Amino acid sequence: MSNAEPRTRRERVEAREEAIIAAAHEVFREHGFDGARIAEIARRAAVAEGTIYLYFKNKEALLHAVVGTFYERLTASAEEGVHGLSDTRKQLEFLARHHMISCLSEWRIIELAMATYRQMSEYESSGYLQFNKTYVAVFDHVIREGMNRSEIRKDIPIWNIRDLFYGALEYSCRTYLLRGHAADDLVEIARNVQRLMHMVWQGITRVGDKPTGHADLEAITRRLEAVATRLE
């Protein structure tokens, strides 16, 4: 990404590794794991095929690196975005938009990560879980703070909240992509995210102490109106 000519040996090595990961990222995204050709990755990284094997043990390890890098960046940008916001609702809305946009452009990588890891060795598989755990930790933190502030119901296990939140976003994303919609109508996307988040918020916020709920206010108002009418 740096456009400066790398000078030291260490820098050259790092630049190469990055170039290979970037090329692999592209090719995996376009063709999937089995469909990706090492030769193509090498070509795009402007590197000999053999060189790839100096940096990565094999194709699987390369995927691992791609996924790892992806999640690292995803986690970093999520954390950064959340940082500036204090309102739970606002934080969730940011995470939702952030996740949605990332998914739309990198859906294939996420899918690959999941689909491929399952048939991999236990060890590698646990690597993926780790990436994911670190990423959702950002979300978990927001939720737990919301619970502490009594904004969010405490009687739902956090993993179910994750299911609702991420599930809704990813399903929406998948539908988008399957229909071949260009993932570029950001306004439309934002509207969708907003609606999904509205429902999610309804699902996870406290429901017991309804006094302030409009529905209740409405009911009370109706009773008062009825009384007023009778008195009149």
Add this chain to the structure above:
Amino acid sequence: MSNAEPRTRRERVEAREEAIIAAAHEVFREHGFDGARIAEIARRAAVAEGTIYLYFKNKEALLHAVVGTFYERLTASAEEGVHGLSDTRKQLEFLARHHMISCLSEWRIIELAMATYRQMSEYESSGYLQFNKTYVAVFDHVIREGMNRSEIRKDIPIWNIRDLFYGALEYSCRTYLLRGHAADDLVEIARNVQRLMHMVWQGITRVGDKPTGHADLEAITRRLEAVATRLE
């Protein structure tokens, strides 16, 4: 499925086709698309490799048939289950359990359907969309009835409701499988589905403190004022 010895030529042909699809289903589920071996499918269907190509143009077409059959059965069982229930909430809960259980055992097929179709020709891809559309039609019908009976909010596009419902279930399913949980603790699964449905139901019914909420509050405030005035 029929255990009677097929007699007519027509029956023999159909039995063979079914056997091939069943075998392919198994093998695709176990090894994925690229990982599946035509030879293995032929072996399990007790058929020569060449015979498969009499029934299906190629591996892709075979996957298409497998996915089609799968969705047909899924749709049929969903419809059947919904039929006996009149309560919207109950219907949704049935659909949720039904979807969750199907996903847990056939996740690979669903994933394959999505992942593989994307890199297929437009035509084949549209085939998958059709399968899916038919399946979710059952859900859509339930939702629309709920809206007509004013049980479900009408101000949310139905596709967002689908995202929330199916997304939550499938994300939950994925997590289950990734962690290697045996998908057999039905009680635990049922509890999860129940919690998810509780949230979803809140999301699609509860009238929230939405942007428009303030407008409502103002209206109510005005009405309360009017009542106070009258009482005075």
Add this chain to the structure above:
Amino acid sequence: MSNAEPRTRRERVEAREEAIIAAAHEVFREHGFDGARIAEIARRAAVAEGTIYLYFKNKEALLHAVVGTFYERLTASAEEGVHGLSDTRKQLEFLARHHMISCLSEWRIIELAMATYRQMSEYESSGYLQFNKTYVAVFDHVIREGMNRSEIRKDIPIWNIRDLFYGALEYSCRTYLLRGHAADDLVEIARNVQRLMHMVWQGITRVGDKPTGHADLEAITRRLEAVATRLE
């Protein structure tokens, strides 16, 4: 080798297997195991590369087949040749010429068998030992008969006799080949074999000044005494 056009399927399969083994034999002989190219073997057998893998699991298995076939024929021709001769010395001379000539033309295969098997799995390795054991059984039989007829000394373990016999022949063979002598001066070769066999025969028959020599001397002394007595 059969020049008749094979008619049945069974015959075609066998002809192909033979052709592959023959081609592999040639190529292994010319280039060694690592140096042999499957593509070249396929070309010479007039078969597609993939076809070879229908007949043999892998390159190793192909070598195994080549060596097995080679030893089978070697054993058969050795047996046949020995069969018509009754004199032990003549039988050994036949076996010597037979072994020498076979070695000269197939040295590489023998070498390969030994050298390659050592780094193979235990199982395969034992396969080679079996081939060899069957082959030297012909020799062992001749030796044992010679011992029974008291032509050959019984006080030397048979394996040492084998070492002397086969060792001398093979070392001679190796020297021939290393010097690049064409292995075609049969008269010269025959003379060498004859000289070697003369020495070997001395080694395994001549009753030396060895420990056991005294026993024989004693016997002869006793017989001489008896004769003297009779003459007297």
Add this chain to the structure above:
Amino acid sequence: MSNAEPRTRRERVEAREEAIIAAAHEVFREHGFDGARIAEIARRAAVAEGTIYLYFKNKEALLHAVVGTFYERLTASAEEGVHGLSDTRKQLEFLARHHMISCLSEWRIIELAMATYRQMSEYESSGYLQFNKTYVAVFDHVIREGMNRSEIRKDIPIWNIRDLFYGALEYSCRTYLLRGHAADDLVEIARNVQRLMHMVWQGITRVGDKPTGHADLEAITRRLEAVATRLE
């Protein structure tokens, strides 16, 4: 071999060359020519891969150096051992034991030398022959002295004697190794060598002065017996 820290440049270079040869020796012995990895040799010699190419043109040249060094040492130790013995028989027995023991531990190198050189260029190949010629010169000298002293028959070409001597030993050695016998039962090995040498000695010593030969005694005895019978 010198454990003193090399001081001069010349010494450092020689120490390196030795280290590389020693490492290559090990690796060739363990994995054969094709199986040996330059990287592994470099690692064991504590030298960079590229450095090896400063000392040796390529892998073949490295093998050549290894074989050359091996034969040099082999020849030196053979000469040294023979030197202290005056009896031909004793000298041969020493050479036999010496060769057997060397073969058992360095069989792979000997095999490699032979097998690899054949497919090398004429020039390199002649190099191997030279090594070997120098080595067997020790043996040849002993034999010729034996001939001069009329202990050994003069009517057999010396190369045939070599075939018998070295052939028997190496074949024995090969059998040992193929059966996976540990080459460490020195007593057993010594016994085998003794038996082989006994036969070899019988084969190469003069046969003309048979008076004392048992076979002749036997013949004479038979004649006497026959005469006695007739007289009777």
Add this chain to the structure above:
DNA sequence: CATGAATGAGAGTTCATTCAT
């Protein structure tokens, strides 16, 4: 002199698909 990262040709093996029987 020494390094070791980079190269890239080349190998064995697999498997969807075909077609003569």
Add this chain to the structure above:
DNA sequence: GATGAATGAACTCTCATTCAT
């Protein structure tokens, strides 16, 4: 219709050798 032997393109990965530093 059914078979299954045959095909051969295509892939991943290795490793001797080079050369800029």
